[in-house]
Amino acid sequence: MSEAFEIKVENEKAIIRLQPILDMSASDDLLESLRSCIPAHKKMVLDAGDVERVSTPCIQVLLAAAKKMKQVGGQFSIENVTPKFEQSMRELGLSEYLNSWSEN
Amino acid sequence: MPQDFNLDQFKATYFEECQELLAAAEEHLAIVQKELTNVDVEVLHAIFRCVHSIKGGAGAFNFTDLISFSHIFETLLDKLREGEIAISPQLADRLITAVDVLAILVQKAQQDEVEDPSLWHDIAEDLKLFTSGDGEPVEEIQEPVGLVIKDYNLTPEEEEEQGWGLFIDIPDAPSLSDDSDVEDLKDFNPNYRITFVPEPHLLRFANEPLLLVRELSTLGTCKATADLSRMVDLDVINPDEAYLSWIFELETDRKKSDIEEVFEFVVDDCELVIEKLDPETAKIKSDDSVQMAAPKQNVQDVPSPPTVDADAEISVEEKKVVEKPAVPQLEKPKLPETKKTETQVSAPAAATPSSTAGKISSIRVELDRVDRLVNMVGELVISQAMLKQQAEDLMKDSSHVMQQGFEDLSAHTRELQESVMAIRMQPVKSVFARIPRLVRELSGKLDKKIDLITHGEMTEVDKTVIEQLMDPLTHMIRNSVDHGVETQEERAAFGKPERATITLSAEHRSGRIQIEVSDDGKGIDRERVLQKAIEKGLLPMDHDLQDEEIDNLIFAPGFSTAQTVSDVSGRGVGMDVVRRNVVSLGGRISVFSTPGKGTRFLMSLPLTLAVLDGMIVRCGSEKYIIPLTSVIESIHPLAEEVETLVNGGTVVCVRGEYIRIVNLFRLFNIKGAIENPTEGLVVIVETERYGHVGIIVDELLGQQQVVIKSLEENYDPIAGISAATILGNGKVSLILDVDGLADMEHGTERRRTFANLEQQVLLTGEQAHGHD
Incomplete structure (x- = not known):
């Protein structure tokens, strides 16, 4: 297990700062961090400003988290999306999801 | 890259690439010359890329002459393709x-010769004049050293490429920016649909779908549609299980096998369906999805609809991406689009050469090694x-x-x-590609207007055959241009x-490659040919040659010399040399001519010089092989x-048809x-010149694949025999040349009337037969 994700809580909002390398080994941590915030917080913001690399396992976790947030009526959003992150999401045909998260 | 890599090895590869690039450039230039007024910009791009790649490699090895010249050349080509110069x-x-x-x-660079700018200075000046368009050189010739970098006009290709075609570009960040995405979708016309459903365990083996997508993108334009229907709840999700699946739509000119190669390592861990799409349906489909996008527009604020069906998702995505620049898709501003279109045109085009180099789909192997393998x-x-x-x-x-074991072994x-x-097979294209230029140059010189039509250039034939094809073919074409066409x-x-x-056409025919050169010229002037033959003492006055035989006189050695003959006769530039070349390859050549209508040369060559399927026959105590491809029935x-x-x-x-008998025992004097x-x-058996003929044998012994051992190389050519082989019992057996046999049988009859051995040799090009 690598070091955990930094979670900052402001009001109702949980801000998770994503690590630069979101490879398979980071996916467990990411999952834990997200599970710890949902459904405790109704608003979740991912700060993707540092992301240099993402992998399918992490993306799956993000998708599941977004789905969960929607189920509980919360808001799932992402900010500071880096071109690499955007590119990976597009390549996997997931731009639509990324866009909708960015707009939240 | 390791520090101690061997530069020579890369140099060798570079020079090999250069040959291909030069050939390609020439091929495309031929098109340019042909369609002067209406040249496709793609052709110019292609030429540019060839020269550009040569320059790139030259830069890496510091071949200064090559760099300087190719740069000047490239500058001109760049302006041409930009339409700045007509x-x-x-x-x-x-x-x-x-x-x-x-x-x-x-070539100089390859041979490590001293560089000599005088070689290219004149033409470079000319090119610069063209580049400037008004007779003023655009730029000074740079001093070669150090010019590589500072002198580059950065072109889209250049900006994108990391290396110069030899090294693999790491597909880390393919040039897919937001803008390019918009363009990609615009003209996107996929011809493959790939359904990729990973097994849950796929990710555990360090397989990353992203890398697969990126590799797919090197083949062409790829668009992914993710299917999230298998997605599970956050509470139960296991990150290293695969929940996503995809449909990739790919627009590529590559083969299905290339796509399969991308999935090579995951194919056992996924469901994979690669479908070839009909271009029409693909078009309609993408149109549909654009239309579908419109009503979807207002649902965009609904976040992550995980169970929307695949098609709907793709359209939403398209719409949104397009919307990002805040312009309706169909009414994009004209100006920026033109700019983008240009880069887009060059981008996929640039992908072609670099993708061949970028993704290793072939390796270069020295022919010697292949030969050893073939031999073994x-x-x-x-x-x-x-x-x-x-x-x-x-x-x-x-x-x-x-x-049973032996059957298996035999099959394997x-x-x-x-x-x-198959390793050695190559398309005849490499030979055919040089012909247009030959025709162009000769016709220019002789002030004739000639169109060259080529067919079947992808017909494959063994490399050794290819190598020896050029000379005869050049002769034949030259002959047609010079003497055939009026x-x-x-x-x-x-x-x-x-x-x-x-x-000029090539095709596979009964296990051989048949190459035909025909023209619509005046045909062979038989009178003159005869006259000349008689004058030269090649033929007696009282000959009884038929038309076809007269035509074939042009292959006689006496007709090969000098223009004096070609001036008076219809044809005859070195045609005996052509025949000799072809025969030495185990081939045959014949000519068919219709006065006033044209002439047709037919050259038939073995596909390979290594193996054939044969029928073993017995005649007396001898065993012979008849090539199975020529056997009709017995x-x-x-x-x-x-x-x-x-x-x-x-x-x-036979069933009302009279078939000439070839008395094998008599021809070979078999007791x-x-x-x-x-x-x-x-x-x-079927022959090319004599139709069906029947060979008398004692019995058929069976069929077998035999390894051809050349008689020419180890002994001398023998009439009626094309090669030899070693049978299972270790004995040498001769492979019959059925056309040659028919010829011999024909020849013996001829001899009876001619009583003139020389004439026999003259007509068939074959020496006296053993049984005389």
Whole structure:
């Protein structure tokens, strides 16, 4: 297990700062961090400003988290999306999801 | 890259690439020259890329002459493709010369010769004049050293490429920015749909779908649609299980096998369906999805609809991406789009050469190594045949199990052999590609207008055959242009179209490659040919040659010399050399001519010089191989079906058709063989010049794949025999040349009337036969 994700809580909002390398080994941590915030917080913001690399396992976790947030009526959003992150999401045909998260 | 890499190795690869690039450049230049007024910009791009790649490599190895010249050349090409300079016939000519000079410089660099700027200085000046368009050189010739970097006009290709075609670009960040995405979608017309459903465990083996997508993107334009229907809840999700699946739509000019290669390592861990799409349906489909996008627009604020069906998702995505620049998709501002379109045109085009280099789909192997492999496989085939025979002799009753094993071994050996042979197969394109230029140059020189039409350039043939094809083909084409096609005045007088046509075609035919060169010229002037033959003492006055034989006189050695002959006769530039070349390859050449209508040369060559499927026949105590591809059937004729002709020849009537008999025993003087067709077997074979003929043999022994051992190399050519092989019992057996045999049979009859051996040699190009 690598070091955990930094979670900052402001009001109702949980801000998770994503690590630069979101490879398979980071996916467990990411999952834990997200599970710890949902459904405790109704608003979740991912700060993707540092992301240099993402992998399918992490993306799956993000998708599941977004789905969960929607189920509980919360808001799932992402900010500071880096071109690499955007590119990976597009390549996997997931731009639509990324866009909708960015707009939240 | 490791520090201690061997530069020489890369140099060798570079020079090999250069040859291909130069050939490609020439090919495209031929198109430019042909369609002066209407040149496709893609063709210019292609030429540019060739020169550009050569420059890039030259930069890496610091071949200064090459860099300087190719840079000047490239600058001109860049302006051409940007449409800043119009193409004129003069310019096209200079471009061709420039490619020649480039080839010389490459050769010099390859041979490590001292660089000599005088070689290219003149043409470079010319190119610069064209570049400037007003006679003023655009820039000074740079001093070679250090020019590589500072002197580059950065082109889209250049900005994108990391290396120069030799090294693999790491597909880390393909040039897919937001903008390019918009463009990609605009003209996206996928021809493959790939359904990729990973097994849950796929990710655990360090397989990353992202990398697969990126690799797919190197093949062409790829668009992914994710399917989230298998997605599970956050509470139960296991990050290293695969929940997503995809449909990739790919627009590529690559083969399905290339796509399969991308999934090579995951194919066992996923469901994979690769469908080839009909371009029409693909188009309609993408149109549909654009239309579908419209109503979807207002649902965009609904976040992550995980179970929307695949098609709907893709359209939402399209719409949104398009919306990002806040412009309606169909009414994008004109200006920026034009700019983008240009880069887009060059981007996928640039992907073609770099993708071949970027993704290793082929390797270069020295021919020697392949030859060794081929040879060893040949030996393996022989050993296998021997073993099989020995086993049969050893245990007649209990050999069933063994038999099965040998069948398998035989199948595997054959497959191995075919695969190895396939390594050596190449399309004749490499030879055909040089012909347009030859025709162009010659017709220019002779002031004739000639269109060259080529067919079947992708026909594959063994590399050794390819290598030796160029000379005869050049001769034949030159001959057609020079002597076959009339002058413009003559054509006008005969009411023929102004432009003459020369057709060059290749096709596979009964296990051989057949190459045809035909023209719509005046045909062979038989009177003159005869006259000349008689003058030269090649033919007696009282000859009884038929038209076709007169035509074939042009292959006689006496007709090969000097223009004096070609001036008076219709044809005859070195055609004896052509025949000699072709025959030495195990091929045949014949000519068919219709006076006033044209001439057709037919060249038939073996596909490979290594193996063939043969029918083993016995004649007396000798065993011969008849190539299976020529065998039609074998019959036991009845006495009343056999007729003897006045000239001593024999024919047999098969279903109403008379077939000439080839008396093998007589031709090869075989003792103890069955001489009467009714007692033995008649194997009917197909020949190219004599139609069906029947060869009398004692019996058929079976079929076998045999390894060809050249007689020419190890001994001398023998009439009627194309090669030799080693049979399972270790004995040498001769492979019959059925056309040659028919010729011999024909020849013996001829000789009876001519009583002139020289004439026989003259007509057939073959030496006296052994039985005389």
